[in-house]
Amino acid sequence: MKMVTVIIQPKRLESVREGLSEIGVTGITATEVKGFGRQKGQTELYRGAEFVVEFLPKIKLEIAITDEQVEQVIETIIAKCKVNGGNIGDGKIFVSSLEQVIRIRTGETGPEAV
Amino acid sequence: MENQLFELQYALDTFYFLVMGALVMWMAAGFSMLEAGLVRSKNTAEILTKNIGLYAIACTMYMLYGYDLMYGGGVLLDGISGQGESYSNASDFYFQVVFVATAMSIVSGAVAERMKLFTFFIFAVIFTLIIYPIEGSWTWGGQDVFGLFNLSDFGFYDFAGSGIVHMAGAAAALAGVLVLGPRKGKYDEKGNSRPMMGANLPLATLGTFILWMGWFGFNGGSVLAVASKESADAVAMVFVNTNAAAAGGVIAALLLAKAWFGKVDLTMALNGALAGLVAITAGPDTPSALVATLIGAVGGLIVVFSIVILDRKLKIDDPVGAISVHGVVGLWGLLAVPLTNLDVTFAGQLVGAATIFVWVFGASSALWFALKAIMGIRVTDDEEDAGVDISECGMEAYPEFVTK
Numbered sequence: 057m058k059m060v061t062v063i064i065q066p067k068r069l070e071s072v073r074e075g076l077s078e079i080g081v082t083g084i085t086a087t088e089v090k091g092f093g094r095q096k097g098q099t100e101l102y103r104g105a106e107f108v109v110e111f112l113p114k115i116k117l118e119i120a121i122t123d124e125q126v127e128q129v130i131e132t133i134i135a136k137c138k139v140n141g142g143n144i145g146d147g148k149i150f151v152s153s154l155e156q157v158i159r160i161r162t163g164e165t166g167p168e169a170v
Numbered sequence: 171m172e173n174q175l176f177e178l179q180y181a182l183d184t185f186y187f188l189v190m191g192a193l194v195m196w197m198a199a200g201f202s203m204l205e206a207g208l209v210r211s212k213n214t215a216e217i218l219t220k221n222i223g224l225y226a227i228a229c230t231m232y233m234l235y236g237y238d239l240m241y242g243g244g245v246l247l248d249g250i251s252g253q254g255e256s257y258s259n260a261s262d263f264y265f266q267v268v269f270v271a272t273a274m275s276i277v278s279g280a281v282a283e284r285m286k287l288f289t290f291f292i293f294a295v296i297f298t299l300i301i302y303p304i305e306g307s308w309t310w311g312g313q314d315v316f317g318l319f320n321l322s323d324f325g326f327y328d329f330a331g332s333g334i335v336h337m338a339g340a341a342a343a344l345a346g347v348l349v350l351g352p353r354k355g356k357y358d359e360k361g362n363s364r365p366m367m368g369a370n371l372p373l374a375t376l377g378t379f380i381l382w383m384g385w386f387g388f389n390g391g392s393v394l395a396v397a398s399k400e401s402a403d404a405v406a407m408v409f410v411n412t413n414a415a416a417a418g419g420v421i422a423a424l425l426l427a428k429a430w431f432g433k434v435d436l437t438m439a440l441n442g443a444l445a446g447l448v449a450i451t452a453g454p455d456t457p458s459a460l461v462a463t464l465i466g467a468v469g470g471l472i473v474v475f476s477i478v479i480l481d482r483k484l485k486i487d488d489p490v491g492a493i494s495v496h497g498v499v500g501l502w503g504l505l506a507v508p509l510t511n512l513d514v515t516f517a518g519q520l521v522g523a524a525t526i527f528v529w530v531f532g533a534s535s536a537l538w539f540a541l542k543a544i545m546g547i548r549v550t551d552d553e554e555d556a557g558v559d560i561s562e563c564g565m566e567a568y569p570e571f572v573t574k
Contacts, residue, residue, distance in 0.1 A: 067555045090571050098556075101564030111571060 057154040062117040064147040075132040085118040095145035182397035187261040193387025194268040200380030201275035207374025212557025213283040214567035228271035231299040239303035276339030279490035287562040326522030327514040330392035332452035332503030340497025345534035352487030378440040411454040415466025419446020422470030445473035445499040453507035469499045
């Protein structure tokens with residue numbers, strides 16, 4: 057089992073969710089986060105003073121999946137988030153291994169609980 | 171003794187006019203809060219900037235030339251100082267100028283979240299300098315329509331401006347929305363409407379209550395006098411009917427939303443209150459309180475249907491429902507007058523409504539198209555995604571993530 061953590065642009069959340077549902081991903085946890093990578097921040101203005109906000113709004117997705125799903129999930133996320141050849145700030149995908157999953161209601165464990 | 175009585179009446183009427191004008195000015199705050207509550211949070215600072223900017227523009231343009239165009243009185247208020255017939259001339263300007271700002275406020279909500287700020291401001295300049303004053307000169311100003319006919323010959327009657335102010339503002343808004351198009355993502359590929367929730371319903375509710383309060387000035391002040399038994403009675407009745415109609419609008423919208431959607435929808439109740447107020451504005455002087463409640467209630471029903479039809483069927487994206495509240499219900503308000511005022515006819519009201527709509531919609535459309543060609547009307551897709559707070563104002567209304 058794998059835990060896929062994805063950072064994306066907020067405007068891509070809906071199409072990513074739709075794409076992942078279509079390929080059989082049954083659950084996603086989404087969080088509004090702030091962060092920066094190569095894109096750095098944006099310039100804002102307050103009472104005439106310019107300042108750079110280093111952290112931009114992003115969405116973090118946490119997706120628990122089986123090993124067989126990994127490749128398809130990554131392809132789908134890239135397809136949905138790399139639009140018009142891709143831009144700085146489109147985000148990043150982190151894949152890590154997942155030791156155990158337990159569904160609280162039934163007590164199921166492992167891939168069945170994903 | 172007689173002169174002292176006159177001075178007392180004069181002072182009291184002038185004082186009344188000014189206080190009512192200040193109440194109408196407060197409606198600018200109501201529109202600001204209503205619109206700030208009904209847009210998404212990333213567009214809040216910009217809509218507030220629009221609201222305070224348009225208020226100032228309206229006041230300045232009407233002072234420069236608009237008032238002269240509508241009523242005479244001289245460019246730059248040349249002839250306005252000094253004594254009027256029964257109240258101070260300057261108090262008349264003050265009362266009229268806040269109505270111009272109200273008409274312009276109606277536009278800002280309908281074009282929210284996607285229009286370029288300065289395109290909007292330039293529209294506001296022309297609208298409050300020329301488009302609204304010309305329409306006002308044909309109605310309250312008593313001038314002929316381009317020398318062709320005079321609306322008073324048809325018995326057109328619009329007490330405080332269901333048509334002259336509210337429907338006119340909505341006609342300009344409709345023209346703007348048609349040139350501008352819907353917000354990005356408002357309609358999916360199949361054309362289904364998708365809800366874009368207002369970010370702050372407490373603010374929208376506060377705004378509605380402020381507008382309700384300001385409306386006592388809007389309608390009550392339009393009696394134009396209070397310092398006689400007759401006018402005091404008229405003012406009291408207008409206050410009662412204005413309040414009754416708003417209440418009727420809320421109840422009708424609440425019940426219809428509950429019956430239709432299964433749940434009570436707060437935003438529809440808020441729009442219902444405003445619909446009741448717009449509906450009674452053309453004739454708050456003649457109905458009984460019960461009839462005023464019913465006129466408001468019909469407005470409350472119309473506004474719910476109109477919002478749904480505009481949004482889902484006609485694909486006209488109006489984030490705050492301004493076109494339905496002020497335009498569709500404004501027309502109903504004009505047509506409701508003959509029900510209780512036997513001097514007024516449906517035909518006369520229709521001629522007046524058509525005249526106002528054709529002029530304001532036509533002139534506004536031409537102006538929006540011109541502005542689109544000259545300076546662009548819409549922010550880019552990326553700017554719209556990020557929110558116009560950042561792209562137009564460079565700031566956030568709710569900067570919650572602060573690192574230092």
